[in-house]
Amino acid sequence: MAQYAAPAPAPAYGGAGAPPVSGNRSQRHTYGAIDLGTNNCRLLIARPDEAGFTVLDAFSRIVRLGEGLGQTGRLSTEAMDRAVAALAVCADKLRRRHVSLSRSVATEACRRAENGREFAERVRNETGLALDIIPPQEEARLAVLGCHKLLEPGDGPALIFDIGGGSTELVLIEPGDDNPRIRAWWSAPWGVVSLTETEGRAAIEGEGRVAAYARMRERVYRSFARFIEMLPKDPQNIRLLGTSGTVTTLASVHLALPSYDRRAVDGLHVPSEAMRRINTMIAEMDFGERAALPCIGPDRADMVVAGCAILDAILDIWPAEMLGIADRGIREGILRSLMARDGYVL
Numbered sequence: 001m002a003q004y005a006a007p008a009p010a011p012a013y014g015g016a017g018a019p020p021v022s023g024n025r026s027q028r029h030t031y032g033a034i035d036l037g038t039n040n041c042r043l044l045i046a047r048p049d050e051a052g053f054t055v056l057d058a059f060s061r062i063v064r065l066g067e068g069l070g071q072t073g074r075l076s077t078e079a080m081d082r083a084v085a086a087l088a089v090c091a092d093k094l095r096r097r098h099v100s101l102s103r104s105v106a107t108e109a110c111r112r113a114e115n116g117r118e119f120a121e122r123v124r125n126e127t128g129l130a131l132d133i134i135p136p137q138e139e140a141r142l143a144v145l146g147c148h149k150l151l152e153p154g155d156g157p158a159l160i161f162d163i164g165g166g167s168t169e170l171v172l173i174e175p176g177d178d179n180p181r182i183r184a185w186w187s188a189p190w191g192v193v194s195l196t197e198t199e200g201r202a203a204i205e206g207e208g209r210v211a212a213y214a215r216m217r218e219r220v221y222r223s224f225a226r227f228i229e230m231l232p233k234d235p236q237n238i239r240l241l242g243t244s245g246t247v248t249t250l251a252s253v254h255l256a257l258p259s260y261d262r263r264a265v266d267g268l269h270v271p272s273e274a275m276r277r278i279n280t281m282i283a284e285m286d287f288g289e290r291a292a293l294p295c296i297g298p299d300r301a302d303m304v305v306a307g308c309a310i311l312d313a314i315l316d317i318w319p320a321e322m323l324g325i326a327d328r329g330i331r332e333g334i335l336r337s338l339m340a341r342d343g344y345v346l
Contacts, residue, residue, distance in 0.1 A: 032102030038165025108166030136187030146332030156237025246307030252295035
């Protein structure tokens with residue numbers, strides 16, 4: 001883990017059977033982005049326009065690719081099967097939408113797994129997708145590129161974070177610049193899957209769950225120790241923006257939404273103290289109580305406590321008054337990179 005300054009240009013991959021990209025901007029191409037994380041598989045297909053880009057299709061499925069990885073060091077057959085099935089849906093959508101240029105990336109689960117490369121080869125053979133296992137700094141760069149426009153206005157330093165399934169990326173942004181300049185970045189080995197499995201579901205659900213929550217929060221905080229040394233001392237007017245299923249889910253709970261609504265969540269700013277109260281409330285609930293919350297449900301009820309602990313640790317090191325919420329990130333960063341490569345100004 002180290003400080004990160006000048007990111008290298010991201011490579012681009014053509015979709016299966018895609019026509020070559022021409023330099024004629026009068027014919028706007030269609031672009032695709034796939035983000036395969038430790039917990040989710042997500043797709044976005046878009047076409048550039050005067051306002052940026054228009055989303056033509058999207059897909060998201062919980063695949064839990066990293067399930068059991070902490071114990072075995074390998075991706076399980078069942079997890080790979082779930083991921084390949086989701087990626088096959090993505091590949092079909094890319095073909096149906098006649099996507100001319102796409103990029104598919106995989107993050108922490110495939111980075112850590114002994115058989116991550118073998119899995120990527122299986123994906124290529126069975127779906128035609130070239131799965132790029134990206135390093136943490138590229139993951140951080142794409143997340144920032146995808147969501148930085150939602151930062152609160154201001155001239156103070158900004159921290160953007162992405163809570164994933166297997167890791168959490170923290171990126172310190174230089175103040176006062178419309179185009180984000182990365183001053184420092186950090187990748188901590190704790191995401192909602194890895195932290196949940198390390199603490200153990202029995203502890204999180206048991207009578208001592210409040211103490212288990214405190215242990216998770218402290219474990220994450222300790223993993224930020226070297227990054228804390230990179231942060232400015234006594235910064236003023238600090239800003240904070242989060243992108244991930246954790247922060248969008250918790251924002252939905254804050255709004256008491258009956259079902260998830262991206263329009264209400266993306267770009268929302270929540271008082272940090274209000275979010276801390278929600279974290280505490282969720283940490284004290286049992287599985288059934290969490291599952292009964294409309295925007296958590298049974299699919300997220302077992303992992304959301306770890307997400308709350310990670311968020312609390314981030315608020316400990318960067319106590320901004322408001323937390324910005326972004327329902328955008330790596331996929332949008334990929335799209336912007338691909339479109340910029342073809343000369344579009346976004």
